[in-house]
Amino acid sequence: MPSFDVVSEVNQDEVQNALNQANKEITTRFDFKDAGAEIVQEKNDIKLRAVNAFKLKALAEIVLGKLAKRGVSLKNIEQKEPDISSTGKASQTLVIKQGFEGDTAKIIVAAAKATKLKIQAQIQGTDVRVTGKNRDDLQEVMAALRAGVDDFPVAIGFKNFRD
Template identity: 60%
Template structure:
C-alpha cells in the first residue's frame, strides 16, 4: 500500500553554514567591531550575546537573514525574548525545532481528513504517516498540504509503494 511521511526537519548543516556566515559578517562589520558579539550553537539552541540590546537585535537580524537565504524555514525557529542584565549585556536564545509536535500533527491530520480522499493519516512519533490505495490520492494530499499554511514548515519524504 503506498504511503509517505510528513515531517518538519531542519538541515543541521545549513544552520551551521548560516551561523558561520553570520560570524564572518559580524567580524567584518565596522559598527559591530569590539561589540562583544558572540554566536554559539549547542544543539538545538542558538545563543546570541552582545554588549547591548541594539547590537543584539542587529546580530539577530543578520543571523535570521543568513538562515533564510540558506532555505532554513524561520517557522521552525522558536525565538525567545531577549534578556538584558543589570550591566547592560544582552543575550537571547533561538531554539531550532525538529519534528512535528502533537498539536501541529493534529492540524495536519485534520487537514488530510477535510480532503475526503481515501487515505488514512496517523501520528508516528514526530511525523505523520499517510497511507492510501491510490498513489494519485497521495499526491493530491501533498499538493493540498503545500497550499495550506501551518505553524511549522512541512516536508514530505518516503513516497513509496
C-alpha cells in the first residue's frame, strides 16, 4: 500500500553553513569590533552572546537573516527571551525545532483527513504517516498540505514516498 511521511526537519548542514557565514560577518564588521559577540551551536540550540542587549539584537538579526538565506524555515526557530546580566552582558538561545509536537501532529492529521480522500493518517513518533490505496490520492493530499502550509506552526516536508 503506497505511503509517505510528513516531517518537519531542519537541515543541520545548512544551519552550520549559516552560522559560519554569520561568524565571518561579525568578525569583519566594524560595529562588532570588541563587542564580545559569540555564536555557539549545541545540538539543537544556538547560543548567542554579546556585551549588551543592542549588540545581541543585531547579532540575532544577522543569524536569522543567514538562516533564512540558506533556506532554513524560521518557523522552526524558536527565540527564547534574552538574558541580561547585572553587568550588562546579554545572551539568548535560539532553539531549532525538529519533528512535530502532539498538537501540531494532530493539526497535520486533521488537514490530511479534511481532503475527504480515501487515506489514513497516523502519528508515528515525531512524524505523520499517510497511507492509501491510490497513489493519486496521496499526491492530492501532498498538494493540499503544501497549499495550507501557512496554517501550520512549523515548516513541513515529505519523505519516504513508497509503493
